[in-house]
Amino acid sequence: MPLPSPSPVGSLLWRSLRVYQVYGANTDVGKTIFSTLLCKAATRFWDNEQTAFLKPVSTGSLDEADDRHVQRFAPEVTNKTLFQYDLAVSPHTAALASKGLIPPDETLLAEISKFASRRASLGHGWLFVETAGGVHSPGPSGSTQAELYMPLRLPVILIGDAKLGGISQTISAFESLKIRGYDVETVLLFREDMYQNHLYLTDYFRDQHGIPVKTAPEPPTRDGIISQDVQNMLWYYETTSSSTTTQSILSHLAAKHSKRIERLESMRTTAHRTIWYPFTQQKNLSATNITVIDSARGDHFQTFTTDLPPSAPLLQPTFDASASWWTQGLGHGSPSLALAAAYAAGRYGHVMFAEAIHEPALALAENLLAGMANPRLTRVFYSDNGSTGAEVAVKMALRAARVRYGWGAEEEVGVLGLRGSYHGDTIGAMDCSEPCVFNEKVEWYEGRGFWFEYPTVMCREGRWVVEIPGEIGLRGGSGGHKVTFASLGHIFSMKERESSGEGAVYERYILDTLERLHREGRKFGALILEPVVLGAGGMLLVDPLFQRALVNAVRRSSHLFGQEGHRGPKEVGDSTATWAGLPVVFDEVFTGIYRLGRFSAASFLDVDADISVHAKLLTGGLVPLCATLASESVFEAFASDDKSDALLHGHSYTAHAVGCQVALESLRQMKEMDAHGEWAWAKTSSQMNEVAPKPSSAMTSKSCIWSVWGPDFVNWVSQRTAGAVGGVWALGTVLAIHMETKDGFAGYKSNAAKDIQALLTRGAVADVEGDGAGWNVHSRVLGNVLYVMAGHKTKEKSIRQLESVLRQALSEREHQ
Template sequence: MPLPLPLPSPVSSLLWRSLRVYQVYGANTDVGKTIFSTLLCKAATRFWDNEQTAFLKPVSTGPLDEADDRHVQRFAPEVANKTLFQYDLAVSPHSAALASKRLIPPDESLLDEISKFASRRASLSRGWLFIETAGGVHSPGPSGSTQAELYMPLRLPVVLIGDAKLGGISQTISAFESLKIRGYDVEAVLLFREDKYQNHLYLTDYFRDQQGIPVKTVPEPPARGESISRDADSMLWYYETTSSSPTAQSILSYLAAQHSKRIDRLDSMRASAHKTIWYPFTQQKQLSASNITVIDSAQGDHFQTLTSSAPPSAPLLQPTFDASASWWTQGLGHGSPSLALAAAYAAGRYGHVMFAEAIHEPALALAENLLAGMANPRLTRVFYSDNGSTGAEVAVKMALRAARVRYGWGAEEEVGVLGLRGSYHGDTIGAMDCSEPGVFNEKVEWYEGRGFWFEYPTVMCREGRWVVEIPREMRSTASYGGHKAVFASLGDVFGVKDRENRGEGALYEQYIVDTLERLHREGRRFGALILEPVILGAGGMLLVDPLFQRVLVNVVRRSSHLFGQGEHRGAKEMGDSTTHWAGLPVVFDEVFTGIYRLGRFSAASFLHVDADISVHAKLLTGGLVPLCATLASESVFDAFGSDDKSDALLHGHSYTAHAVGCQVALESLRQMKEMDAHEEWAWAKTSYQRNEVPSKPSLGMSPESLIWSVWGPDFVNWVSQQTASSVGGAWALGTVLAIHMETKDGSAGYKSGAAKDIQASLARGAVVVEGIEGDGAGWNVHSRVLGNVLYVMAGHKTKEKSVRQLESILRRVLLEKKHQ
């Protein structure tokens, strides 16, 4: 079996001021791609005689004397040309590559070779480069990836060669749609003018009227005769006359204008956005136009972002690792063809259809999949909304109604929620009211914090040790020896059942019981417990001791006597305790932590307790479209049953359960579950199986519940020891890495700027990366900070090599900070 070539660094989209690069795709095999490429090359040398023109064939199959570059060389000798991979068999490139018994280039290596060739051309002088594909749009490359997907990261504008033969109209439109759905810009359609079928007449109207794309035709080339020399003379005459025609000139003039238009738009976007856009979570008085990131496209783990001012021969776009997973939504990689196809399928089948008292297959199938994936015996119902904030608000509506009905409170009575300090559940007013006063709501005029928020112990790796920090409110010299507990591994921390059996939860339980009893004496009413399981996201990427959250849920569930008031005090619990809520309805906000963000389908599994209501968004659709699902128990659902319609859950959106979102979510879940079942994260789990096995036997640590991260344990350990670089601690779980920085004045929280200098270093990308050829300055990292916390996320399809490169970058940045 041929050995793969080593993977290069990320490939950039190919865009220069000095070089106009176009990719020539064919609607089918034998439609004249090479003839049109030769025509375009000859016309470019004729009408742009002060510039240079080149032809590139990435992959060619068939006898060498019939190779496409030989054809170009014969009839356009003034054009520089090259073939990267030539295979002798006249079959599909993937078959030819296998049969050749030579090295099969991985997709990344092939793209890198194309990029290097184009870069050299751009550095020589102004000019043109035409890159011709092999076969049709979906003909496989050497690795087996179809060309439409193989070349996506380059995001080259396309000249599509239409099919003039019988059936060619359908082939051409199908090829166009395949390219369009994968993010290509088809700038022009070219085909031969054929009198018998006259496909060009239909296609001209179709593309002009429906797509705004010009269709140009040229005469068919002369038919082959019996004389090779005469055929050559005929073709030479054909190229000379056709390449000098007004049609050829108009094609190139249009392509040149489109190239300039694309660059002009990119150049103007920062200034236009600065004047036009109102950005979220941004103090725009402190934002300059030059600090706005212009994203031209995105593929896999990377954005393609506009670089700062550079000479004409320098690339205008660079790959930028999306280290915030695009605000925590991205899991399957940007530009996923499978998600795009799922969206297109549902859009074509349904568009959007109203959902009240109706059902469609994507919505029902998604509900069934979510309930099965959660494996929570309490959850039986699924309510759809549009985003996590709204889904959390719906969850609170559900919980408060259920509690009011059970405890008999009047609608006028003030009811709050229980939660954790610093928690965040969204920006709608109701979701905001579920969080304590803080930076996100302190200046919102309608905000009224409605609840009580517990202090809690946090977990962090500090100087190579996993430490549980006990807050002052619950410290006791008899417990944990004071203000912290130290564990050998993160696996030990998550062994919650064994820790509970050893009595480690007693301190937490006493604090929670004392607090609830005090609140009860004060006459406070609460209708829900709402938690972000394991990690508080926007509140500062805080890893909460899972044992504390487990104890909190269990105490609340057995404390109904502390939530009822007056004649309703101690209202009788209803039904089976494993399926019906007790004490208060428990809401888990898994918008951030769910759907494999932390390595499991549900973050609740870390706590070994089940929620009565669970909220899911973000990764639900793999980062493609907004959608949220709030899952609820039957006992919560029953609280809304009545003969009075006003008792119903009167909440909804025009786009509730939109078919496109549901279909995309189905595909996203399918891929995530398949990756999990096929152990595609085994490379990450292996190091944790060696390093993170609990030091004590744990009932809660079966092999399938291993605590692991894509970020290596040795790396996390190293980061935690960089106190000279102001690192206060770090943690990693699943795809998330959080680095907590300290300052001399002890400032922390959202308003702190302690992590800004690291963020700026990552954005500059001027670090040398171990294991990457060259100077390492071809790509950078786009990250977000939460005050004094820098967090970095990988996608679920991020390769081990990329993670190790990111670790190397972070090492260099932290070491640089140490010496500042």
């Protein structure tokens, strides 16, 4: 299956070519001299291999250019500069002065990749890629080099600073690289008699990081006579490149290269016999089907592969289409999130949280409460993942209901929810879901509740359809049926649909059901919903009007939950902290924090929860953390002079300072992206907003329905109904394609989406000269549902490329 080009640039790793990136702790520390030494030594000690030098960006006069230096003193070495600027200033300043020659980061990386690919195709050899200035010197676009070159994931040779202040500069440069995921393989610097920085740095890097430090004598000083200066440098390079020290540097680098590949080659087999994988029937898993991820950056993993042409890299970009199980939002390897984590780790590590407070936890609680804009919510309880956060929420709700309605401890109390909903894998969270494939063989599972049938939304053959099940229709007196809408925006127009009476059939079904359950003597302590979309239950888009009707009906029905004639102190419409009917829990672990285009998925329903659960995107995809938000009246249900009446729930890592600090940074970035119109391209191209004003770049996500997936593409997918696609929907960053089932199974047990998943995984070599391996897509399926998620920083170009790949895969499947 051919893939669209240009391909994303991946890590540069070949068996035949040892590629190292030379960074400097500062400018004028000897990067080019050490690069020349290594090049000459490589040609001397590996005389049957080829050596090359690449300078991606160079500034200053041609006579003083680094590639000219290498050419003069190591003429046997192939060398090239990609972008040369005349001004001897920072590359970004020189690029601006060049009046137009400012290559985008992607172009610069692609040119490096092409050059390296051509070198790898020639056979075994070395390639040294030298940066300009210091670690954080800007590239032509203004991106600092440490971040610009991250996608290449080249192992680093760090040239230390031997001058006054050089110890601090070298360590700072190392930490900047380390925090961005670079492997610094060795530190090199000159032996300088006055400051002797090498003595301190040798001990520091050996003892603290296990990294060898090697030195070379200082080059001869210039005496102003060009011919003599050249002769002195020729002698310097000849003697120093042939030294045992220089040879040991190359031997060390060659060994590291080999060990890296050997480890990657063995990881599948070792993992297959060592790891117990989640959601995997390992009896059917072979080692060859395990994805080896070497690194990740932005939207892509770098995955190890051996079934590509010899000239292709061993690592290829793989789009993370599951957003790493729904967590990734700000891109893999985000330096800003890494810095936030490092700050909190350095300041706090982890500190216990019972009856204590630290700034990250308090600031995050304030931020979440403000962002939710829910007047009911006043309290924040921290846990470590969505499943435990859901359990906390249910504990809160059940206690509040028991206290209000005076139930005894021996009375069985359940929850109300939706069929197919799922709230986590811990035992308590499992009990909030009806029997299903996830819990039916769990020994302690007891489904504790009642789960409503509900209408779903899908785009079929170009039309947005609400499918109302027969059970709802029969109770409404009209039978199951479908209602077609002009756009998804019309489906989400709650007040307009209510005023036209569309919700009446839902309300009758809900109230009839609640009254029947009351007559049966059943007791319920909470309504728990995944707003708008049921995630693990099959990526089902629920008619938002039904969920709104369900919340409102429950809040009006206190007499159906408490003792006969009992009504809650306040009813629906009251937006204070007091709940009515039952505490309403919104599980926004999947749907919240801009996943569907808004900070809170509850805003789609225009109702406020009494308890709200948030995880996954909360930390932008870096560390685990969950926050359960609750109203004051729910909180007060635990107030007592008896300690055993407290919410006795907690974790050793409750309110982990690192997670809280990362979450603060994640929320800050997403809110700024929303406010500054970062998603305007998606909002303006969407055709879902026909009932609202045309979106503008200033329009925030609170005021429109939008998707990164193009309406033409969604329409095209919806037309693939010839035994292939049953329906499709797209909202925010999520695309869900429901395949027709032919294997006799429905839902999670179906394999109907497996062949599409395989086509996306297969990949191919990109049809671009010297571009090496192409890219593929790593996806997950939920039975017959293939879903694809973008990150919040995914660019429009990447989305269109993904759409092209999906078109090709669906077309190929259609013609099989």
